[in-house]
Amino acid sequence: MSAAVTFHLLAGGVGAGKTTHALALAGALRAMHFSIDDWMVKLFGPDAPRPPQLPWIVERTGRCERHIEAMALALGRLGVSSVHDTGLLRADKRRALAQAARTAGFGVKLHFIDVPADERWRRVAARNEQQGETYRVTVTRPMFDFIESVWQPPDAEEMEEMAGVRLG
Numbered sequence: 001m002s003a004a005v006t007f008h009l010l011a012g013g014v015g016a017g018k019t020t021h022a023l024a025l026a027g028a029l030r031a032m033h034f035s036i037d038d039w040m041v042k043l044f045g046p047d048a049p050r051p052p053q054l055p056w057i058v059e060r061t062g063r064c065e066r067h068i069e070a071m072a073l074a075l076g077r078l079g080v081s082s083v084h085d086t087g088l089l090r091a092d093k094r095r096a097l098a099q100a101a102r103t104a105g106f107g108v109k110l111h112f113i114d115v116p117a118d119e120r121w122r123r124v125a126a127r128n129e130q131q132g133e134t135y136r137v138t139v140t141r142p143m144f145d146f147i148e149s150v151w152q153p154p155d156a157e158e159m160e161e162m163a164g165v166r167l168g
Contacts, residue, residue: 005076006031007101008083009094009162012113013151014144015120015127019134021113021167022085031081034072037136039064045137052143061087069100076106091152098162110162112154120144 008025010018019035026033044060065086072082088094098108115123121144128138154164 004081004107005079005105006081006107006109007072007076007097008081008109008111009088009097010083010085010111010113011088011094011154012115013089013117013120013153014139014147015122015124016113016115017123017167018085018113021111022083023134025111026083029081029083031083032072032075033083034068034086035136036061036064036068036086039068041136065093069097073100073104076101076104081106089147089151091154091158094154094158094162108162110154110159110164112159112164112166114153114166114168117148 008022008029008031010022012018019037022033022035025031040057040061043064049056068084068086072084075082084097088097094110098110101108121141124139124144127135154162158164159166
């Protein structure tokens with residue numbers, strides 16, 4: 001195991017710029033980028049119910065998260081760090097992933113992309129319209145509001161535990 005291997009955990013509300021940061025970070029570090037949006041769209045997009053159904057999404061997201069963790073641990077054993085652009089909306093999810101990394105002997109760094117909700121919604125609306133590099137799926141206002149209701153920004157203790165950096 002190598003302390004040089006690090007799990008970079010990205011946290012931020014929808015539209016904060018996690019994917020943009022993750023792509024740049026993975027390139028700079030020569031690390032593996034894991035994007036939950038990519039996995040969900042590529043694996044399940046064609047089969048997704050219309051309109052979206054929360055239980056269907058939650059079950060498949062969980063499957064992806066478990067497989068991503070297993071792959072990141074396997075890559076870590078090969079000396080490859082990983083960048084986790086996987087939502088990580090809740091503190092318990094971030095702590096569990098950090099614990100798995102530490103148990104394997106890897107480092108953890110939390111990247112908190114702190115952008116106010118009104119600015120994030122503006123970005124999401126623009127992304128929906130432009131469908132550029134980081135567009136994967138249209139996020140409606142009700143979807144955005146629901147995700148906001150479960151989003152838990154990292155507190156000072158969590159930032160310290162995970163060698164956190166705040167970006168904005």
